[in-house]
Amino acid sequence: MNYKKNYSHKLFSILAATAIATSATAPAAFASTNEMNNSAATIHKKEEKKNKNFDLTIMHTNDTHAHLDNIARRITTIKQVREDNSNSLLLDAGDVFTGTLYFNEYEGLADLEFMNLIGYDAMTFGNHEFDKGTATLANFIKGAKFPFVSANVNFQQDANVKNYFNNRIEKHPKDGQIYNGIIKEVNGEKIGIFGLTTAETKDISSPGPDVEFENYLEEAKQAVKEFKKKGVNKIIALTHIGYNDGGGDNDLTLAKDVEGIDVIVGGHSHDKLDQPVIVNAGEEPTVIVQANEYSKYLGTLDVEFDKKGKVVSSSGKLIDLDQKVNNAYVIPDDPESAQILETKYKPSVVEMQQTVVGKTTVDLIGGNPPARTGETNLGDLFTDGMLAKAKTINPDTVIAFQNGGGIRTSVSAEDITLAKVFEIMPFGNTLGIMKLTGAEIKEALEFSVKDAPSAFGGFLQVSGLKFTFDSRKPAGQRVQSIDVKEDGVHYTALEPNKTYVVATNTFTAKGGDGYTVFAKAYSEGRVSEPGFVDWEIFTDYLTTQEGKTVHSSVEGRIINLAN
Known part of the structure; x- marks a missing residue:
């Protein structure tokens, strides 16, 4: 596979300067100067290239676990990537809940305000979203200004969540609702996104007896089939099952056993996949990405689809949100986000x-x-x-x-x-x-x-x-x-x-x-x-x-x- 651009132009300039300043000591998440020159060349070539293929940039987070101290830098980065990539999606692969005092105090609603502010396109559920039962989860769902996707979690019998649950693929999803999958239109192209959550959740969290976790492979096959029926040939699985986790379900198995998934945006195992993993197990390749943990990185994936929806090239990087040069953060705070954090949420956490x-x-x-x-x-x-x-x-x-x-x-x-x-x-x-x-x-x-x-x-x-x-x-x-x-x-x-x-x-x-x-x-x-x-x-x-x-x-x- 070919590799294309890695970053938006403004962020690219920041990172290139950082690479020069830090020389050989730069972390792996940032490219070397030569690599950046090469990336600049490929970006230039891409802009000149005129064909009927479709380019999509996917920004992704997972297992952030209420780590909000760098949220203003995450939002700055998202804005910069979006500015230079009009065909983009922003996805979260679960486990926003639990891990810091921000969750202990605000039960996910602090995270949600920032997710709403920057405009996530979809989220799937992690196991920790169920840690405080479905009443707390329902409060999070109803306040979301984006939809949730979950093909293998059935909430039909759960008193707290059933009113938000829609057991179907939806072309016109509503905010604060759960669907098996959704169809997003990006620059006239249909993108199918469905969600999966590890079946371990019933044993390692507290979903309660009325939430059913169905077979992830069977539900994934069904979701792909339904997308194809609706004329969607570019399909993303947004998963919280682990890259190669030993809990009975994982992304590698999903990629090998389910034909028709183009991209897997994963979570749960906290893997730091510096570059996308390509699985060539079927007629078309599947690209797997995951962005480590705790909001340390914003994952970026650029994929090029041909007219039949096949991924013909891909590239990706993890953008280090916490890198410093001369004891100063490379990525500046988004002013609005920083002000909200400092005045509305942080004082109580410091006190706690x-x-x-x-x-x-x-x-x-x-x-x-x-x-x-x-x-x-x-x-x-x-x-x-x-x-x-x-x-x-x-x-x-x-x-x-x-x-x-x-x-x-x-x-x-x-x-x-x-x-x-x-x-x-x-x-x-x-x-x-x-x-x-x-x-x-x-x-x-x-x-x-x-x-x-x-x-x-x-x-x-x-x-x-x-x-x-x-x-x-x-x-x-x-x-x-x-x-x-x-x-x-x-x-x-x-x-x-x-x-x-x-x-x-x-x-x-x-x-x-x-x-x-x-x-x-x-x-x-x-x-x-x-x-x-x-x-x-x-x-x-x-x-x-x-x-x-x-x-x-x-x-x-x-x-x-x-x-």
Whole structure:
């Protein structure tokens, strides 16, 4: 496939200047100077080219999870891309809900004001849209100035949402309504957009008994069939099922098994697809994109369709909304959006950060090097909370791992505020649940202690498990014993050939810190991604302690026999 333009002209100029200023240190999300010159040439060629093909620019977001602090830069970027791309769509692939105090305070309505302001064309539902039940979701839907698409979620029996639900493909969609799919007309061309949501939602969120999740492949085939009947040959699947997620549904399978989908705009797995992925499994190619998480990027995809609706070329980039040069943001704030955020929404969030969520009677030890060299009481508390949350999703979960590099600081014996929790875990990592053999767990633990007694960010704090190792022995031969508390009470020896359910964060589950053993499990579909951000898991666990007070001490879960 050929590759075309990446950015609008104004944004292109900003990014080109940034590339020159930052030279070789520029992040991957921005092209090099040579690449930008090449892009400029292709843009020029495209403008000169006169044919009957149709060019479409798709801007896309996913898994923003109420991260609004950079919303004014996102809106600036959208406006700039639109200015130079009259044939454009703006889509969201779900999980606007939950993740920051903006959601805790405003339940999605702060996000919605900005989505309405900039004019999203459609959104599908993520699993987290159901976290507070369908009453909260209904309040979000009815205030939207755009339609929702969801082909495999049936709301007909749900008292809160059924009045907004239309079980059909709609040519003239109304704002604040849900359709299986919609037909958008862009410069005289019909574009079909349908939505899909992971069936895991019923197990990892709170949709209630009256929301039905139907087979995503069958519903996708039906949607494509209906679009074709209506004369639509350019079809976009707006999905929240994960790129290669292990929850039973994902975009790669969708692209391979359902003929006729031209573009998949995805979410759920938080994948950072720097360039579009092309799947050539049928008569026509399918282009897959996803824009990572937390409003870090605005995804852009340029596709060229021939007269029969086949994608004949595509290119795409993730525009980094938070890049700085000389400590200043490259992308300026949109003034109107910035003013709304600062005056209407941010003051309450800043006040909430001082909320006391618990208390500790002892110093809780984290940071570097303690959490990266051995067991700490904060590591124990952290992983206990992770395990407790995972058990509510999959009761078979018996172990939890947390990389020590994700426990950034210690806590003095005093009240614990939300602001302090954000200092401990600033990355907003989310929960992942893996299926691993005992042999794979041993391999991971060997990797965890390979640098001991020196600090390693991937050193694993643990719950539901204890092990001994000898740092005097060669790396890979250090772990001496491993015991698992399968029944929650008694430890028994780890069995190499047995499969265990293990909770961790998705950074680690995808191979972060060099954990190839976890990356292998992820690539094989053995990792489920229910989400749930670490700071919320931790604060929820604090509330379960008597008097919201902890007295944690090191329990001997990790013992270095060399000491």
